[in-house]
Amino acid sequence: MAPVRDLLLCLTALLLLVNCNAKTVTYDFNVTWVTANPDGLHPRKVVGINGQWPLPVIEVDKGDRLVVNMYNGLGDKSTSIHWHGMFQNGTNNMDGASMVTQCPVPPGASMTYNFTVEQNGTYWYHCHTDACYPDGYRQALIVRDEGAYFRDLYDEELTITMSDWYHELIEDIPFIRVENPTGAEPVPDSFLFNDTLGSRIPVEAGKTYLMRLINIGAFVAQYFYIEDHSFRIVEIDGVYVDAQETDMLYISVAQRYSILVTMKNSTDRNYPIVTVADSVLLDAIPPSLQLNQTNWLEYNSSADHPQAAMKVDVASDLVPYDDMHLIPHDRMELLPDPDMTIEVDVIMDNLANGAGYAxxxxxxxxRPKVPTLYSVLTAGDLATTPQVYGEYTNPFILPHNSVVEVILNNRDTGSHPFHLHGHNVQLVSRTPSYGTHFYDFADGDPVPYNAVDNPPSRFPRFPARRDTFVAPPQGSVVIRFVADNPGVWLFHCHIDWHLSQGLAMSLIEAPQQIQERMSLTDTEISNCKAAGMGYEGNAAGNVDDLLDLSGQNEQPAWLPAGFTARGIVALVFSCVSAVLGMGFIAVYGLSGIQSRNGEVAGPQDEDSRDTM
Incomplete structure (x- = not known):
C-alpha cells in the first residue's frame, strides 16, 4: 500500500502546485464607439474597448481564471462576448451567444464573464449579437502552456490576425432583400493584417518563432505563405498536432494555426509575408479591391521591402496543406460508431419575401423569444422535448456522453466554414479535399456523402480535430464528437452573412444534466428584462404550456411552387422596367409635341395631331 500512498501524495502535491501557479486575470471593458481608419482609405465608426481600437489581445496561462467585466457603453446597440473555441465546460452561460445562452446585454447594462481556462493554444473573442463583430469587435485570445511539446523549439512568439474589412457599418450594408435574391454577399472594401496594412514584423536571423495565425474576418478565407520560407504546423484551433512541414495554408474565417518558422541566418534582405483572399467566394471583384497583401518579415530595417511575386494568377489554383492530414499529438483515436447521427443538407434559397436565405x-x-439555455433551465421534465425549443431554432437533443456523428452535405456552390460551440470535432471524411481538388464539385450537381464509396473503414485512425472546419462546394464533411459537455451549443456557418441568413442549428446537450448543474442568476434575469426579452418558458415565451408555440418567431413563408431566384430577378427587373417605361411615357405625354416651327402642341391640341 505504501507505493500507492506515495503516488497519491505526489499527485496531490502536483495538483496543489498547479493550483498555486494558476491566477485570476481580470479585464474591465467599457465597450464604446470609436473612429478608426485601418486601411487608410476611409475613416469609420468601429467598436472599441476603453476608447481604443484595435482591441486588447487577451493573454492567460492554462489553468487561469479569466474575468472580464463588460459594460455596454455603445448607447444604441446591444452586445455580448463569445470566447471562440472555449469549451465552457460547466459554464455554458458564459458562452456569449445571444438568444442561445444569454440575453443580449442592452446599452447601459453590464455582464461579467467568469470562467476557468482549462485549454491551451490559439483562440479569439468576438461579439455574438446580431452582426456586430465585423464592425471591429474581435481580437485574439492566447492561452499559453509551458507544457506544450514544442515549447523548447522556439525562441519567441508572434500573434498575427487577418481579416476582411468593410467601410460601412454592417447594419447599413443592404443584404437580405428582394433586390438581392441570389444572396450575393457584400464584397469587402479591403483586407487587413494585424488590423492594418503593410506591417513590418522585426525578426532576428537564426531564431525560431511561434506564429499564431487567426482569421478574425467575417467572410473571406485567406491563403497564407512566406516567400522563401517553409514552416511547421504544430497547432490547429487549440489542438496540438505532430509537426508537419509545408509552405502554404488556407485559413477560413474563425480558423487558427500555430506554426514554427525558423529565420534565415542572413540579414541581407526582407521577405514578403503574403495573404491572398479566396476570390472564388466573391460574386464580383471591384477593380479597386486588392486581393493579395504584402507584409514583411523584417530582418533588416534598412533593406528593401519588396512586393510579393504572386505564385499564380488565380487564388483557387494555390495548393495549401490539407488539414485532414494532420495527426493530433495526443493520438486520440477515431471515436467508435455513433450512437446518434444527424444528417443535414446546406441549402441557399429564397423565401416568399423574395430575399435569399440559408x-x-x-x-x-x-432566434427564439427566450434564450434556448434559459428554456432548458425552466422547462422541467419537458427539457428533453425538442418542441420546447421552437421549430425554427433547428433543435437536436443529444444524450449525455453519446457519440454524435454529423453528416453535412453542402448543396451550395460556395464553401462554408462551420463552427461548433463547446467542442472540437474529429474530421473523419471530406470530399473533395483541399488544393486543386477543393473546387472540383463547384460545377455540376452536388455530391452528397456516400457510405458505400467512403465507408467508415477508410476513416483515419487518428483524425484531425478542430472547432471550425470547411465544407467544400457541393461536397460533404463527416465529423464526430462526444456529447460530454452539457450545454446549449450553436452549430453554424461562421461567414457572418450566412449566419444572418439562418445557417445554424441548436444542439441541446444533456438537458437534464444542465438543470442539475446550472440555474439562472439575478444578473441574467435583469439583463433580459432590460433588453425587453423573456427569460423563462419555451421558444415562444409561453410559460403555461411549453408545447404551445403560438407566437414563436418564424422564418418567412416559402415561395409558391415554380418561382426561382432567376425568376425573381426577372420579375423584379420586369416590374422596374415597366414602371420606368410608364414614367417615360407619362413625362413625354405631359411635355407636349414640338411642331416643325418650334411651337409646342400641348395635350389639349387634338386638331394639331390630326393634321400631321
Whole structure:
C-alpha cells in the first residue's frame, strides 16, 4: 500500500502546485464607439474597448481564471462576448451567444464573464449579437502552456490576425432583400493584417518563432505563405498536432494555426509575408479591391521591402496543406460508431419575401423569444422535448456522453466554414479535399456523402480535430464528437452573412444534466428584462404550456411552387422596367409635341395631331 500512498501524495502535491501557479486575470471593458481608419482609405465608426481600437489581445496561462467585466457603453446597440473555441465546460452561460445562452446585454447594462481556462493554444473573442463583430469587435485570445511539446523549439512568439474589412457599418450594408435574391454577399472594401496594412514584423536571423495565425474576418478565407520560407504546423484551433512541414495554408474565417518558422541566418534582405483572399467566394471583384497583401518579415530595417511575386494568377489554383492530414499529438483515436447521427443538407434559397436565405434541411434559423439555455433551465421534465425549443431554432437533443456523428452535405456552390460551440470535432471524411481538388464539385450537381464509396473503414485512425472546419462546394464533411459537455451549443456557418441568413442549428446537450448543474442568476434575469426579452418558458415565451408555440418567431413563408431566384430577378427587373417605361411615357405625354416651327402642341391640341 505504501507505493500507492506515495503516488497519491505526489499527485496531490502536483495538483496543489498547479493550483498555486494558476491566477485570476481580470479585464474591465467599457465597450464604446470609436473612429478608426485601418486601411487608410476611409475613416469609420468601429467598436472599441476603453476608447481604443484595435482591441486588447487577451493573454492567460492554462489553468487561469479569466474575468472580464463588460459594460455596454455603445448607447444604441446591444452586445455580448463569445470566447471562440472555449469549451465552457460547466459554464455554458458564459458562452456569449445571444438568444442561445444569454440575453443580449442592452446599452447601459453590464455582464461579467467568469470562467476557468482549462485549454491551451490559439483562440479569439468576438461579439455574438446580431452582426456586430465585423464592425471591429474581435481580437485574439492566447492561452499559453509551458507544457506544450514544442515549447523548447522556439525562441519567441508572434500573434498575427487577418481579416476582411468593410467601410460601412454592417447594419447599413443592404443584404437580405428582394433586390438581392441570389444572396450575393457584400464584397469587402479591403483586407487587413494585424488590423492594418503593410506591417513590418522585426525578426532576428537564426531564431525560431511561434506564429499564431487567426482569421478574425467575417467572410473571406485567406491563403497564407512566406516567400522563401517553409514552416511547421504544430497547432490547429487549440489542438496540438505532430509537426508537419509545408509552405502554404488556407485559413477560413474563425480558423487558427500555430506554426514554427525558423529565420534565415542572413540579414541581407526582407521577405514578403503574403495573404491572398479566396476570390472564388466573391460574386464580383471591384477593380479597386486588392486581393493579395504584402507584409514583411523584417530582418533588416534598412533593406528593401519588396512586393510579393504572386505564385499564380488565380487564388483557387494555390495548393495549401490539407488539414485532414494532420495527426493530433495526443493520438486520440477515431471515436467508435455513433450512437446518434444527424444528417443535414446546406441549402441557399429564397423565401416568399423574395430575399435569399440559408437552411439546414429547409429550416432557416430564427432566434427564439427566450434564450434556448434559459428554456432548458425552466422547462422541467419537458427539457428533453425538442418542441420546447421552437421549430425554427433547428433543435437536436443529444444524450449525455453519446457519440454524435454529423453528416453535412453542402448543396451550395460556395464553401462554408462551420463552427461548433463547446467542442472540437474529429474530421473523419471530406470530399473533395483541399488544393486543386477543393473546387472540383463547384460545377455540376452536388455530391452528397456516400457510405458505400467512403465507408467508415477508410476513416483515419487518428483524425484531425478542430472547432471550425470547411465544407467544400457541393461536397460533404463527416465529423464526430462526444456529447460530454452539457450545454446549449450553436452549430453554424461562421461567414457572418450566412449566419444572418439562418445557417445554424441548436444542439441541446444533456438537458437534464444542465438543470442539475446550472440555474439562472439575478444578473441574467435583469439583463433580459432590460433588453425587453423573456427569460423563462419555451421558444415562444409561453410559460403555461411549453408545447404551445403560438407566437414563436418564424422564418418567412416559402415561395409558391415554380418561382426561382432567376425568376425573381426577372420579375423584379420586369416590374422596374415597366414602371420606368410608364414614367417615360407619362413625362413625354405631359411635355407636349414640338411642331416643325418650334411651337409646342400641348395635350389639349387634338386638331394639331390630326393634321400631321
Amino acid at each position: 437552411f439546414f434541411n429547409n429550416i432557416s434559423y430564427t
